[in-house]
Amino acid sequence: MALTGVLRPGHAQVRVLDLEESVRFYRDVLGLVETGRDAQGRVYFKCWDERDHNSYVIREADRAGIDFFGFRVLDQATLDRLDADLKAYGLATERIPAGEMLGTGERVRFTLPSGHVIELYADKHKVGNGIPLVNPAPWSKARDHGIAPVRLDHALLYGPNVAEVHKIFTEVLGFYLVERVLTPDGQGNAAIWLSCGQKVHDIAFAEYPEPGKLHHCSFLMESWDQVLRAGDIMSMNQVAVDIGPTRHGVTRGCTIYAWDPSGNRFETFFGGHLPYPDYETLTWTFDNFGQGLDYPQRKLHETFLTVVS
């Protein structure tokens, strides 16, 4: 098997200011599938085409932002090996027991020098996507409820020490650098886009003085038409839209950035090129960041650099 190690983004846990308002937003406007609630009051969601129990979890808190972002790894042996590798690299890890999150196996948790908490896990209950495994239909009616993305695709996180984070993902976790934006002096990376497979990115980081900030969690759409439909649904529901619909220069992905009712940005994303690990990294100079963000408009939108949760 070619794809081993870290397989894909598996879950994000995000803080919201009003739980029921947020449940209505994520279930009925974004169109995620609610899969459970736990004793801590957390509400679990998945996208309609995802097969695992959950990919997006919200909890009520007095501040917005992200608690942690998790990746699925191949199997238990991989989880144990990566735990040992992280420790050998010098990072403290802890084990969260199976079942602490609904339907989710044991998790290995560590904190990046950017202040973000990252988790790895090898097991999550397969609830399926509502389509049989034998003679499957191409979609189910869940695809038509709300914006209805197909999966949690990636996250962009803002925090300090991006160079250190880059090393951890590439030297320990097996990711490779797909694209980057240079700092204004050209001596370092202002932002990095990292992949663990053949997606254009599975996680991205930008250099920012405050630790642990969420820029956005991204949800995958099936077409540009579906991104435009998402924009219509956002306006029908008075969702606060940030940027788009447009196309990024970085990744070539089509996008809308918007905010949930607590000011956590999310993205409806489609497309992007398909890199391989042997491809050379694509580089953007800081003075071309505007094209990287919004290729048609060539505009470095102010909120992209300033508004995080």
Next chain:
Amino acid sequence: MTHTVSIEDSGVRYACAPQESLLSGLHRLGLRGIPVGCRGGGCGVCKVEITGGEFSTRAMSRDHVSDDDLAQRRLLACRVYPSSDLSVKVIGKLQKKVCTPAADR
């Protein structure tokens, strides 16, 4: 029935309905004066001090509004709803912090 919101120092005055946040009332009219961010109480860029008038609020992120801020009526304009004419002073701003070391801010 709407209330009149006055932004001190800028001379901007606009009508805002009680069920509409100070920020959305301003933004909808295409006016400027208070920085616009997430519009959900999460990012803190639209922070204002309410210098006069009555209002109600919804939950806003305590990363940006401390107990002292609450006592001094320093709040996020996207989560403040007027129940009388109001005057406000703008505190928040869009600070470009990407690639900016904490010491330089």
